[in-house]
Amino acid sequence: MLRLDPRDERISTTRHFRAWEGGGEYNLARGLRRCFGMDTAVVTALADNPVGRLVEDLMLQGGVGQKYVRWAQYDGVGRTVRNGLNFTERGFGLRAALGCSDRGYTAISQLKPGQIDWEEIFRKDGARWLHTGGIYCALSETAPLVAQAAMTAAKNAGVVVSYDLNYRASLWKSIGGKAKAQETNRLLAPLVDVMLGSEEDFTSALGFEVAGLDEQHSKLDTSSFQAMIKKVVQEFPTLAVIATTLRNARTATVNDWGAVCYYGGSSTRRGCAKIWRFTIALVLCLWIDLRIFGREGSAVGRRPRRSPWSTRNDHSG
Amino acid sequence: MLRLDPRDERISTTRHFRAWEGGGEYNLARGLRRCFGMDTAVVTALADNPVGRLVEDLMLQGGVGQKYVRWAQYDGVGRTVRNGLNFTERGFGLRAALGCSDRGYTAISQLKPGQIDWEEIFRKDGARWLHTGGIYCALSETAPLVAQAAMTAAKNAGVVVSYDLNYRASLWKSIGGKAKAQETNRLLAPLVDVMLGSEEDFTSALGFEVAGLDEQHSKLDTSSFQAMIKKVVQEFPTLAVIATTLRNARTATVNDWGAVCYYGGSSTRRGCAKIWRFTIALVLCLWIDLRIFGREGSAVGRRPRRSPWSTRNDHSG
Amino acid sequence: MLRLDPRDERISTTRHFRAWEGGGEYNLARGLRRCFGMDTAVVTALADNPVGRLVEDLMLQGGVGQKYVRWAQYDGVGRTVRNGLNFTERGFGLRAALGCSDRGYTAISQLKPGQIDWEEIFRKDGARWLHTGGIYCALSETAPLVAQAAMTAAKNAGVVVSYDLNYRASLWKSIGGKAKAQETNRLLAPLVDVMLGSEEDFTSALGFEVAGLDEQHSKLDTSSFQAMIKKVVQEFPTLAVIATTLRNARTATVNDWGAVCYYGGSSTRRGCAKIWRFTIALVLCLWIDLRIFGREGSAVGRRPRRSPWSTRNDHSG
Amino acid sequence: MLRLDPRDERISTTRHFRAWEGGGEYNLARGLRRCFGMDTAVVTALADNPVGRLVEDLMLQGGVGQKYVRWAQYDGVGRTVRNGLNFTERGFGLRAALGCSDRGYTAISQLKPGQIDWEEIFRKDGARWLHTGGIYCALSETAPLVAQAAMTAAKNAGVVVSYDLNYRASLWKSIGGKAKAQETNRLLAPLVDVMLGSEEDFTSALGFEVAGLDEQHSKLDTSSFQAMIKKVVQEFPTLAVIATTLRNARTATVNDWGAVCYYGGSSTRRGCAKIWRFTIALVLCLWIDLRIFGREGSAVGRRPRRSPWSTRNDHSG
C-alpha cells in the first residue's frame, strides 16, 4: 500500500505529498528486519504499474523480502485491479490525525485461496512466524478464506501465528458490519497463538466487554483489561499470548502510551498448567510524531539488535 | 482528477509528489479563465473525502466555477466511489514522458443522464460553450449517454459544442475497443460544432485515414491532413471547425508542434456556401517542460487578455 | 497582502519563503468560506503586477470573492502604488514570533471614499455582514473615511457591522499615535454592532482600562474584563456583541487561550432591556503552530459546516 | 536589494520563493570577490528590519564588505523607508524571463550627497575602482548627485570609474523619461573611464544610434557597433574603455551572447595618441539558466583566480 503524506500540511490544501509504503503486516515485517535484523518477507499482491513498482522500491529499501509478491497485470485504467493508497495527515495540538483510504479493487483484496503455496513458505523456506490481522480480513469476501488457509497451514507446520484484531468500522460497514467482523475473527481465533488488539478491538471485533472504561479511554487502567483477558482466554484457550496497546491522546503530539502483555497461557498445543502472567509498561506524556503504527512497532531507522520477543519456549507457562 | 507528479524524478523511484488538478475539459476551462479572463465552470462529480476536497482546493485556485460539481458520499474505503488519480512523469532527452491512470470507479464515471440539469446551465445560467470529449465518453457505459444529453441540450439552446476525440486505447480496451470508440464518436459527431483531435485520433477514434503518414508521424505534413479533413466534413457536414495539433517529439524536451485549423464550413445549421479555409501554424524545435495538455492549451499563469477564438459569426464561411 | 514566511527558519537568515495571502478582514472572510461554507468577498485594492496576481491566485484558492477588488495600474517601480507585504516568522520555545510589515504606499491605503459603490454591495448584491477594523483604519488619512462610508451604508441597509480594534502602535506612530487611534475608533464605534479586540486593544485603541491586569497579561482573568465591558457598553450602547480573545504565551508553542463574549446588549436600534450575558471559553496549554490570526479564526482546511455565530435574533437580550 | 525567485514556477502562481541578494553594482562586487578573490565593498543604504538584515546575511555570504552600508531606522510599516525588492522569474522555451521591481522609497534612493565620506573610501581606505550606473541614477532626484560626487572624488583620487548605462524605461518614466535619462548620463559621462552598456543602452540612455540594427537585435553584428563606439569616443574623449554585451535570445534557455570591448582610447587624462583597439568575443547557442546579470558577470561559485581586466597601464593606447 502506498501511503501519501502531506507532511506538516493538510491533505485537502496541500500541493506536496511524501510517499511511504505501509500496511499493518508489512510494518511489522519491516520493523523486525530493520530494527532487529531478522529476515522477513511479505505475502501480498500488487498491480504491475509504476505505482506498484514504487511500492516495490519502497519495500526494497525496507529490506522486506518480495519473493512471495504476486504481480497482477494492469489494465491501464484501474477498473480490474489497483494498488491501495492511503492518504495520512498528522495532527497537531487539538487537531487529530486524519486518514483517507483509497483501497477498493486492490490486487491483494482479490487474492483467493489456493493462489499462494503456503507449504513452500512454511515447510520449504522455513518461515517461523505468520502475522496477519483484521484489516486484511475485511478487504473482501475471499480475504478471510486466504487467512484461514494460511493460518491452518502454519499451525500444521508448527509455525507461530499472530493476529492483530485492528477493527476499522469503515471497512466492515458494507460487508456486514460489526457482526460480520466478530463472526470472522471468532472463526480465526482458534488458529491464533498471539492475539493483538487495542481495548476497542477486543470489544468491537471480538465481542468482549472491558468493564469500567470511560468513553474516551482516557485512563490507562490496566486492571479491567486484565480481567477481560482472562475471559478471552477462557473462551479461546489456545491463545498463548495476548497483548494490547493502551493510548490516551492528551494532544495529537503528547500521548500516554501503555501496553499489557499476557503470556504463559495453557495452550492445548503445549499442554501447560495455566499461570497468569502479565507484563505492563506505561509511558506517560510520550511525544510522538505520527501516531499510526503503534502496535506494529514500526521504527524508522536502526535500534540495537536484540530479540523482540522472548524465545519460543518462554511462551509456555 | 488529481494529478501526482514526481517532478524531475520517476514515479517508480520517487519519494515526493507534487499535486495538481487535471482533466481535458477542466484544463480548457482553466486556461480560458486564467489566461483569457472568461467565466468558466466544470460539470463533474467527486467523492467527498479529503482527496476530493484537495481537488476542490486546486480548482478554486484555477478559478473554475464549481457550482455544478456533484459531491458523492464516500464509503471510507473506495469500494463504491473514488476520485480519479493520474500519476504523470515528465520525460528527458531520449526518455519519453509516462502516465499511469488510476481512475476506475470514479464518481464522474458513475454519472447518469438526468442527474445534471442542462436546461439550468444553458438556459438559466446562460453558458455559451460546451466542451467535452472522447476520454470522458470512455469512462463508463453511461458516460456517452450523459454526453449525448448534454450536447443535445446545448444544440437546442444554440450553445456551441466542441469535442476533443482524445483516443486512449487503454480506456476502450475492456469496453469494446477501437470499434466501440468509433461507434460512440460517430454517434456524437453530428452534435458537434468544433471537432478537435490529433492525426491519430481522427484515424483511431473516428475511422478516417490520413494518407502518407510515416509511422512515427515525424513530419509535420499538413497537406494530407487537409485532404482528410475534407473527407470528415463530407461525412459530418455540420462540423464548422476542425482543428488538430501535430506533434513530433525530437526529444522529450524539444518538439515540433503544429496546428491545422479548418473553418468556414457549410454547416447546415447555418446554410452557408462551402469555402475551404485553413489556418496553419508550425513551431519547430519548441522547448516544452511537460508535453501533456497540448490541445487544451492549458497555461500556467496569465497572458494578455484577448479572445482565444474568433467570434461566433466568423465560423460561417 | 502577501505574507512571506521562512517556515522553520528566521527571516534574517533564511533563503526560502513560503507565500501566503493575509490580512485581518480577509482571514475572517476566508475562514467563513472554507470552514463554514459561506459566500464571502473581499473589498480591497491591489497593484496590477505579478505580485498582485499572486495574491489573486491565493485568494482564488481561498474561495473568497474578488468581484470588488480594484486593480491599480503599476508603474514598474513601486513609487506610485505597491502591494502590501508582511514577513512573518514563527517562534519556538522562548523565542517569540516576529513580523515585519512592508506596506507603505499600498493600493488599499490609497483608496478614497466614493471609489466603492457600497449600495451595490449591500442592496443589490445583498451582503449581510460587513467586517473591518483598526489596522485598515491606520493605513492612511483616507482609510477611516472609507470605513465610515462603508459602515454608514451598512447601517442604513440593515447590515451587521463588526469591527476588530487590532491596535498596532507602529501603524499609528507617525500619524498621531495612540491619541489619534482612540479618536478614530471612538468616531466609528457608534456604527458598530459587534466589537472585537484583545484586552490591550480596548485600552490602547479605545481608551478603557482593565483593572488588575498584570504586566504580561499572564493570567486569563475574565472578571475584570467583564467589568470593563460594562463600561464600554455604557459609553457605546449600540454595541450588541463584544468579544475578546485572551492569550497567555507559556512558550511560543504552548499558549493558554481564552475568549469572553458579551451579548444581549440594549442596542437602541433594537430597543431591548439590558441583560448582561457572557460566554466564556478557556483552553489551557493549547499547542499552536503560528499564533497570528487568533481572532480572525483563520483555519487552514475544512471543519464541519455550522454557523460560526448565533443567528442575528440571538444578539438582542 | 532582495531578489525573490520562484525557481521553476511563475511569480503569479507560485507558493515558494528563493531569496537572493542583487543589484548591478553589487553583482559586480560579488563577482570580483568570489570569482577573482579581490577585496570589494558596497556603498549603499538599507532599512534596519529583518528584511534588511537578510540582505546583510546574503552579502556576508557574498563576501562583499559592508563597512560603508548605512542602516536607516525602520518605522515598522514602510512609509518612510523600505528595502528594495525584485521578483524575478526565469523563462523557458518561448516564454521570456520576467521581473517585477518593488523599490519605491528605498533607503538607497533617499541617500543624499554629503552622507558618504568619499575621501575616506578613496584616500584613506585606498579603493582603486568605483563602479556605478544608470539604474542607481534613476532611483531618485538625489541619486545622480550622489553619483556625481562619488565620481568626482574618484577622479580626483586617481581611482578608475566605470559606469553601466543600464537603461530601464520604467524607472525613468515618471521622472522625465528618456530625455532625462540622456541628460543625466551625458552629465556624468565625462567623469567615466570605462563605459558599459548594451546596444539599446547607448541609444536610449546616451542618445547614439547604431546603424542597421534589426528590430529584435537578432544578429550579433559587431561592425555597426564599432562605428557607433567611434562616435561615442569623439563626443566623450575621456572614455578609455567601452564595452558592451550583445544578446540574441533564441529561446529563454539558448542565447547567442557576444561582447565588444574597445580600449586604447586617447584619454585626455593620459594624453595618448588614438589607436582603435577592439576585442570581440562571440558565443553562439550559449545555454543559460537565468539571463539577468549578463554584464555584471555575476558568477555563482569560484573560478580560477585571474585578473578580470587587463592591468591599468593597458588601458592607454
Added chain:
Amino acid sequence: MLRLDPRDERISTTRHFRAWEGGGEYNLARGLRRCFGMDTAVVTALADNPVGRLVEDLMLQGGVGQKYVRWAQYDGVGRTVRNGLNFTERGFGLRAALGCSDRGYTAISQLKPGQIDWEEIFRKDGARWLHTGGIYCALSETAPLVAQAAMTAAKNAGVVVSYDLNYRASLWKSIGGKAKAQETNRLLAPLVDVMLGSEEDFTSALGFEVAGLDEQHSKLDTSSFQAMIKKVVQEFPTLAVIATTLRNARTATVNDWGAVCYYGGSSTRRGCAKIWRFTIALVLCLWIDLRIFGREGSAVGRRPRRSPWSTRNDHSG
C-alpha cells in the same frame, strides 16, 4: 560510497545535498538488478556508523545483495576507518560537471587478500560474473592483490571477469602515477574476459595509443579506435570482448555518445579462430542530466527486462 549532490546548485555554495549511493562496480550491479531483473550482489566493506548504514539503506533500495558486505567497527572519529564520500555537482551549458572525492582510509581500501571467501561466492553461491576495475585497484596497496585473488578464483571457477580501466589520475598520483597504473592493469589484464574503458583509459591506464585523436576527443571517430583494439588483443589475446564509450560534450547537457564493442576474439580459453567483430552505436546530441555513470549503464528506474549482454556462448568467435 555515499554520493552527495547539490542538485542544481554548486558544492561550494549550496546548503542542501541529495544523498545517493555510488561506485563503478555497484552502479553496474544496481543497473543489472533494477533494469534487467538479475540477481546481483556487491562485495565491499563499510564502516559501521550511521553513514555506513545510510549506504546500506540506499543499497537495499537498489536491490543489490549485501551478503558479502563486511562491516568494520567505527572508532567514533574516522581515524582508523571511514566510509567513502563523493561530492558531485552537475554542469550546465559551458560549465562542466565537478566531482570531489573524500575517500582516504575507507574500509574498502583496507581490505586484504584472504578476507573474502571467493570460493563461497563463485562455487557455493554460484555467481556467474565478476566485475571490478581500475578505481578500486587504485585505492590502496592491497587493493590490486584483492582484485587479483578474486579474478583468479573467478577464472578457476569458469566465471566471466569484466574490468573497467577507469583511470583517475588523482588516485594514482601519490602511489606511483601512470606508470604504476599501467603496471597494475597489465598485471591483471590476462585475467580479464571483458575489458571496458574510454579512449583515454586505454592510453593512460594500459599504455596503448589511439592514433589521430584530437585533443578534446571531439570527433567520435571509431576507426582509429578499432585499430587500437586490434593491438590490445594482440598483446592480451585472452580478451574476448573489448568495449568503450566515446563521449563528446557539446555542452554539459548535450553530448554525443557512442560505443564500440569488439567481440569474437580468439580467447585461448575457448580456442576459437579470430574473427574481428565490431558493433558500433552512436547517439549524437544526446541530452543528459548528469554525465557520470556512462559506462556502468546505471539507470534510474525500470526498463523492459531483457538481457544486457549476449549470452555467454556468444562471446567466442
Added chain:
Amino acid sequence: MLRLDPRDERISTTRHFRAWEGGGEYNLARGLRRCFGMDTAVVTALADNPVGRLVEDLMLQGGVGQKYVRWAQYDGVGRTVRNGLNFTERGFGLRAALGCSDRGYTAISQLKPGQIDWEEIFRKDGARWLHTGGIYCALSETAPLVAQAAMTAAKNAGVVVSYDLNYRASLWKSIGGKAKAQETNRLLAPLVDVMLGSEEDFTSALGFEVAGLDEQHSKLDTSSFQAMIKKVVQEFPTLAVIATTLRNARTATVNDWGAVCYYGGSSTRRGCAKIWRFTIALVLCLWIDLRIFGREGSAVGRRPRRSPWSTRNDHSG
C-alpha cells in the same frame, strides 16, 4: 567543519542533508559576531577543495573573519588531508539526538606549533580574547602543543584565555583515554582565565568529583557544583571565571537548562582578595530544537546588541 543534518529525518535513512558549518570555537565566534556585533575571527586550517570552499562560504555568511585560515592543498582523494565532517541528527521525544563524526586526517588536526603567527594576531591585530578547548586538543598529538603556544602568547600579550573542557571519550580513546585527557587539560589549565565545562567535563576531563550527582544528572543541583568549583580554584588559582551548563533532558525537545558562573577569583595575575561570587540561572522545561551548541551560545540570527560578558575589570573580585 561541515555539519550535515538530515532535518526531521534520520541519518541512516534520509536522502537529504542540510549543510551547516560548525565547531565549538567557531560557534562562539559566530555567536559573538552575529548576536552581539563583535569582530571575531577563526584560526583554523581547511583542505582546499569544494567542500572546504563550502565551509568558507558558510563562514562568510557567519561573518567570522577568515584572515587566519590556512588552506592546505588537496590531493584529490583525501589521503593526505581532509575537511572534517559531522553528521548530526536531532532527537524527538524519547529518541536522543545522534552525532557521527568523520574527522580523521583533517587539515586542522595536522596543524603544528610555529605555523600560526600568534604575535601578529594578539599584538599587531589586537585580538582581545582567545577561546579554545578540549575537542581541539584531542584531535592530534600536535594539537595541545598548538593550543599551549597560543595560550602562552595570549597570556604574554594580556589577552583573556577561555577554554571549554568539552570531553569526548571517542576522541581520546585511541590516544590515551581519560588519563591523557586529564594530563593535557591539567597542563593547559594554568594558562586559562575562563574555564567552561559541564559537570561531566570537570570530572572526566579535569579529574574533579562533583558530590551527590545522580547517574543521569537529572537534578539541576547547583550546590554540590559550587563546592566542586571551590576545589578547582584551590588547585588552579589563576582561574578568574568558571562557568558550566547544567542540562537535564526531560525529552529530546524539552530540557531543563541551567548555568552556574563563578567569578571574582584571586587571579594571581590580578592579585585580588578572594571573594566567592556565583551567578546561577535555571530554565525549567525549555523547548529546544537541537541541543548541540548549548555552551557556545550559538544563535541563529540577531538579538539586541549588548555585551555578552561583563567588562574585563569586573572579573577581579
